[in-house]
Amino acid sequence: MPQEYRTITVSLAADPYPVLIAEGLLGSLGSLLLERGFRSGTRVLVVTNPEVEGFHGARALASLAAADFDVRTLVVQAGEEHKTPATVAAIHDAAFAHRLERGSLIVALGGGVVGDMAGFAAATWLRGIAVAQVPTTLLAMVDAAIGGKTGVNHPGGKNLIGAFHQPKLVLIDPLVLATLPEREFRAGMAEVIKYAVIGDGVLFQDLEAAVGRTPQGLSSRQALGPVLLQRLLERSAAAKARVVAADEREGGLRAILNYGHTLGHAVENLSGYGTWLHGEAVALGMLAAGDIAVAMGLWSQADQDRQRRLIVAAGLPTDWPALDPEAVLACLQGDKKVRDGKVRFVLPTGVGSVTIRDDVASATIRTALDQVASVCSP
Incomplete structure (x- = not known):
């Protein structure tokens, strides 16, 4: 057990849970689950993917075995193209084979795709068993693993099939990011920038200061360094925890977490799942949402330029893909955030604040979209 780790509590009325952050924490997974009330001998199914299992599976399994859990592992393919009901069915089959009971546990060891699928499987096995989230990507650490939103994709749209199912524990070990491909790291930075724009001006300033200190900007774990990385993880997790505690099931405030996602999901869907990483699509969606906000007089071109500089510094894509605008508009109508046929956009009003609007004209x-393409294209 590390001598010190940061605890951020997701303060839900019914069942609050901790987000634990510290280097080396993965080796304490078993003992931390015992502290959360799970008993030795509990049947545990670890769901992971081939890459994560190769890098981190042995350490996680050793920790669980040391705590005398009865552990089995299921390795599934990750990637948005595999985030389907068929993969969840494979998790259900493994749960049946391992005889998971109501008191059993599923551990999601991987990125956001693994976390979403394992969480949805836990939500639907025996009408709901416990899940622990152990994210291994930056995107999952700061966003996907916290908050209980689980689900899979439908051919008609992203995450249309799902359930709210809060984890019992979120364990974040920044050291596992050493094996994360740089493209995946950059995709996670999109969510960090999102949190800065929607509600944390101090975090935004931290990111701008980091850009000024290093020519590598925000594009890698090495560029950030361990101290700033820990700070970004803590501030992002705390921001997510505050919003989730205030609005667990996205009845109001939680919708602000969808900043950049409305158009980002359209990019993922129309380009074919797997073409763009989720964070890359979110970055494109934030650029477009920023331009919409400028056009509607909600925030300044100067703030839009500041957002763009962070996205560029993180090495994220800025070229809007060659998608038919009419197809984009049609795809937006299938988004799960549509209310009464109106697409709801999260739009920035300043660094650290956003508003939700359902009156964005198609022409706008x-x-x-034309503006993103024209500004970013050579």
């Missing part, structure tokens, strides 16, 4: 959306 088309113009914003």
Whole structure:
């Protein structure tokens, strides 16, 4: 057990849970689960993917075995193209084979895709068993693993099939990011930038200061360094925890977490799942949402330029893909955030604040997409 680790509590009325952050924490997974009330001998199914299992599976399993859990592992393919009901069915089959009971546990060891699928499987096995989230990507650490949103994709749209199912524990070990491909790290930075824009001006300033200190900007774990990385993890996790505690099931405030996601999901869907990483699509969606906000007089071009500089510094894509604007508009109508046929956009009003609008004209959306392409293309 590390001598010190940061605890951020997701303060839900019914069942609060901790987000634990410290280097080396993965080796304490078993003992931390015992502290959370799980008993030795409990049947545990670890769901992971081939890459994560190769890098981190042995350490996680050793920790669980040391705590006398009855452990089995299921390795599934990750990637948005595999985030389907068929993969969840494979998790259900493994749960049946391992005889998981109501008091059993599923551990999601991987990125956001593994976490979403394992969480949804836990939510639907025996009408709901416990899940622990052990994220191994930056995106999952700061966003996907916290908050209980689980699900899989439908051919008609992203995450249309799902359930709210809160984890019992979220364990974040920054050291596992050493094996994360740089493209995946950059994708996670999109969510960090999102949190800065929607509600944390101090975090935004921290990111800008980091850009000024190093020519590598925000594009790698090495560029950030361990101290700033820990700070970004803590501030992002705390921001997510505050919003989830205030609005567990996305009845109001939690919708602000969808900043950049409305158009980002359209990019993922129309380009084919797997073409763009989720964070890359979110970055494109934030650029477009920023241009919509400028066009509607909600925030300044100067703040939009500041957002763009962070996205560029993180090595994220800025070229809007060659998608038919009419197809984009049609795809938006299938988004799960549509209310009464109106697409709800999260739009920035300043660094650290956003608003939700359902009166964005189609012409404004088309113009914003053209603007992203014209500003970013050579």
